[in-house]
Amino acid sequence: xxDIPSLKLNTGASIPQVALGTWESAPDDVYDAVKIALDAGYxxxxxxxxxGNEEAVGRALxxxxxxxxxxxxxxxxxxxxxxxxxxxxxASLKRLRTDYVDLYLMHWPFATKEENGKDxxxxxxxxxxxxKALAQLPTSxxxxxxxxxxxxxxxxxxxDSKPAKVPAxxxxxxxxxxxxxxxxxxxxxxxxxxxxxSPLARGNLDNEVVKKIAKKHNVEPANVVLSWGIARNxxxxxxxxxxxxxxxxxxxxxxxxxxxxxxxxxxxEDGLKRHCNYGNSFDFDTFDGDKDSK
Numbered sequence: 001x002x003d004i005p006s007l008k009l010n011t012g013a014s015i016p017q018v019a020l021g022t023w024e025s026a027p028d029d030v031y032d033a034v035k036i037a038l039d040a041g042y043x044x045x046x047x048x049x050x051x052g053n054e055e056a057v058g059r060a061l062x063x064x065x066x067x068x069x070x071x072x073x074x075x076x077x078x079x080x081x082x083x084x085x086x087x088x089x090x091a092s093l094k095r096l097r098t099d100y101v102d103l104y105l106m107h108w109p110f111a112t113k114e115e116n117g118k119d120x121x122x123x124x125x126x127x128x129x130x131x132k133a134l135a136q137l138p139t140s141x142x143x144x145x146x147x148x149x150x151x152x153x154x155x156x157x158x159x160d161s162k163p164a165k166v167p168a169x170x171x172x173x174x175x176x177x178x179x180x181x182x183x184x185x186x187x188x189x190x191x192x193x194x195x196x197x198s199p200l201a202r203g204n205l206d207n208e209v210v211k212k213i214a215k216k217h218n219v220e221p222a223n224v225v226l227s228w229g230i231a232r233n234x235x236x237x238x239x240x241x242x243x244x245x246x247x248x249x250x251x252x253x254x255x256x257x258x259x260x261x262x263x264x265x266x267x268x269e270d271g272l273k274r275h276c277n278y279g280n281s282f283d284f285d286t287f288d289g290d291k292d293s294k
Contacts, residue, residue, distance in 0.1 A: 009168040019044035021239035027056035029241040034060035048076035058097035074103040082111035104142035135164040144168035175201040176266040177273040195235040
């Protein structure tokens with residue numbers, strides 16, 4: 001079994017720092033991937049309604065030999081469902097074949113609606129009010145709640161609204177080409193755990209610094225960048241449906257301070273690279289010019 005480090009949420013619960021990400025994983029593939037991951041030692045699975053694979057994740061969890069209480073399970077509230085978060089959560093729980101999730105996240109900081117057969121921004125819905133509704137959800141259904149794809153300013157707006165619960169976690173795109181150190185530091189100062197999706201930068205692992213450190217430790221470049229994320233006290237969510245990769249991604253190495261600093265400099269030398277911005281679909285500047293991304 002893998003020895004996976006964990007962090008404490010502001011609820012007191014532990015969250016494993018390595019999770020299986022399932023974004024863009026087809027249902028048939030994700031069923032096998034979740035079972036393989038759990039057999040390999042993963043105890044954290046991340047999914048979302050919009051991924052279209054909650055039902056397959058739920059079947060895999062049910063068919064595995066790992067007790068539900070040993071698994072940290074995350075899913076997300078989609079933008080079209082912002083007007084009724086509890087109904088959306090109930091639908092996710094049914095698909096996931098479980099009575100609760102360990103973390104329920106607001107997927108993006110804007111609502112959408114269908115208009116003339118096309119998705120558009122629903123300007124009548126304020127994400128702050130949506131989060132406040134999430135904070136009121138029964139803990140029997142959502143042990144913890146949080147947010148995703150928020151900037152510092154948007155997190156601050158949520159905090160200023162004095163919700164019933166401070167977000168337990170913020171999930172954002174994080175990797176060596178998008179470190180978002182200001183955002184990470186801000187969240188940590190408020191007791192908010194930061195989770196990194198696309199921590200492998202979508203396979204962009206050819207950086208010479210990454211390869212040099214990987215050779216030194218006799219590991220894959222992926223292990224270096226994932227270990228860098230763990231060294232920053234973030235949660236990493238590598239996605240894979242390949243058995244060998246799923247197992248390999250669990251290998252965490254201890255990076256020294258010099259190695260961490262070398263990896264920190266990659267974004268400054270190579271430039272920032274963001275791979276995911278759903279707001280672009282609506283000409284919506286979700287990340288406010290990426291001023292917090294360095």
